[in-house]
Amino acid sequence: MSETYQKEINNIINTDIAIFGGGPAGVAAAVVASREGKKVLLVEKSGCLGGMGTSGLVPAFMPSGDGNKLLCEGFGTEVLERVLVGHENREALLNGFRKSIPFDPEKLKLIYDDLTNEASVNVKLFTKAIDVIVENKEISGVLISENEQLTMVHAKQYIDTTGDATLSYYAGAKYIIGDDQGETMPPTLCFILSGIDYSKYSNVITHMRDYVEKAIGDQIFITPDRHVPGPFRWGENVVGMNCGHMFDSDCLSSSGLTKAITWGRKIAREFTTFYQQYVPGFENAELCATASVVGVRETRRIVGEYVLTIEDYKKRNSFEDEIGRCNYSIDIHKGNGSKESFTQLVTEMRETYHIKDYESFGIPLRSLIPKGFTNLLVAGRCISTDRLVQGSVRIMPTCFITGQAAGLEAIRRINNL
Numbered sequence: 001m002s003e004t005y006q007k008e009i010n011n012i013i014n015t016d017i018a019i020f021g022g023g024p025a026g027v028a029a030a031v032v033a034s035r036e037g038k039k040v041l042l043v044e045k046s047g048c049l050g051g052m053g054t055s056g057l058v059p060a061f062m063p064s065g066d067g068n069k070l071l072c073e074g075f076g077t078e079v080l081e082r083v084l085v086g087h088e089n090r091e092a093l094l095n096g097f098r099k100s101i102p103f104d105p106e107k108l109k110l111i112y113d114d115l116t117n118e119a120s121v122n123v124k125l126f127t128k129a130i131d132v133i134v135e136n137k138e139i140s141g142v143l144i145s146e147n148e149q150l151t152m153v154h155a156k157q158y159i160d161t162t163g164d165a166t167l168s169y170y171a172g173a174k175y176i177i178g179d180d181q182g183e184t185m186p187p188t189l190c191f192i193l194s195g196i197d198y199s200k201y202s203n204v205i206t207h208m209r210d211y212v213e214k215a216i217g218d219q220i221f222i223t224p225d226r227h228v229p230g231p232f233r234w235g236e237n238v239v240g241m242n243c244g245h246m247f248d249s250d251c252l253s254s255s256g257l258t259k260a261i262t263w264g265r266k267i268a269r270e271f272t273t274f275y276q277q278y279v280p281g282f283e284n285a286e287l288c289a290t291a292s293v294v295g296v297r298e299t300r301r302i303v304g305e306y307v308l309t310i311e312d313y314k315k316r317n318s319f320e321d322e323i324g325r326c327n328y329s330i331d332i333h334k335g336n337g338s339k340e341s342f343t344q345l346v347t348e349m350r351e352t353y354h355i356k357d358y359e360s361f362g363i364p365l366r367s368l369i370p371k372g373f374t375n376l377l378v379a380g381r382c383i384s385t386d387r388l389v390q391g392s393v394r395i396m397p398t399c400f401i402t403g404q405a406a407g408l409e410a411i412r413r414i415n416n417l
């Protein structure tokens, strides 16, 4: 059964560049493009910029340096410079020291607000892209749902930074989901704990696997899960937690996300109990907040003018149209919490697909262009790669790289018109 619905749209926005999704890729694209003097609209469905790093409470930037220099030069460096104010390893990290950088999400929200304001980006929060008008692979308008009305957006160039490639999907672009069977990495609901005695915890970090195994034996977890990253320290006694997996979740449907987030809230409680009871330093831990969105690692990837593959990754390839390089080892979270799956993950990251210091692979501009489209670019975790390479380029510093490149390419295209 189907129904047709028609409505006259009375509010129209004309802009040079319209960007949908205000995560790391979207903010990077918007700021660099706006600085070039063009009118830039950035549409974000939640109440803050930053995507997974803020709404999702993902607690750290994965290493951005290759041991020698920062790979996310430009916009990424600017964000890290602001994040690292007062940090004891500031200079080393800004000079390419290969270490993850934990951050306070409230601070990051302000940094993104400041960067977009300073660049005069027209930011619309609480606004969602809901449909695309397209003909012969050329977009002529995007329908957005503002709090008060529906609005049609017309732009010379459109950039999809929704993470899920939602705009490209609405536009009819080709995409792939997950592996050959359509299986995707499980999501996580990140959360915040306070009341931690970190000095006590520092002495026992190497025992974490034993604690997890003991708790699994004691049936602390409804679904055993051995892959427990973190915690990531933000302040004197506050940590960001990126642990727990909602296995077999459907992260593209509202009902799937509803199921995942309600399960995630239970998992956050379980992990709080685990840390309180088994991990020294966490005896007085309190659960402060869970993220307002599901931490989605993987959904759609567009099929672009070039698909970056595991062969490119292994050869540490370079490209003529290279927009930047990445040196994060492939990190594919597994579909269950068994010992075998965890061992496989560790082997992949530390041996099979390990990237050493001073190594990196290139990302071509063509991986940001949905095949055949003339006024649509994609950046962030849904660019055109095979499944394994998505497990590397999805990290936030690399999203800064692809976002920045998409913003600059949109400018180049407009100037050449």
Ligand SMILES: Cc1cc2nc3c(=O)[nH]c(=O)nc-3n(C[C@H](O)[C@H](O)[C@H](O)COP(=O)(O)OP(=O)(O)OC[C@H]3O[C@@H](n4cnc5c(N)ncnc54)[C@H](O)[C@@H]3O)c2cc1C
Pocket (backbone or CB within 6 Å): 020, 021, 022, 023, 024, 025, 026, 043, 044, 045, 046, 049, 050, 051, 052, 053, 055, 056, 058, 059, 060, 061, 062, 127, 128, 129, 130, 161, 162, 163, 164, 166, 187, 188, 189, 190, 242, 294, 295, 296, 297, 379, 380, 381, 382, 394, 395, 396, 397, 399
């Ligand atoms: C649990 C978890 C842990 C992670 N850990 C790390 C880590 O430690 N370090 C690291 O560097 N990376 C980590 N990552 C990866 C990284 O956070 C993401 O891959 C990255 O944020 C993707 O950036 P993005 O800009 O493509 O999308 P997102 O960050 O997902 O941002 C997309 C934005 O688009 C908005 N949006 C979506 N649809 C629409 C629409 N229709 N209209 C308007 N707005 C829309 C969303 O609200 C969101 O703000 C982790 C990811 C997860 C899920």
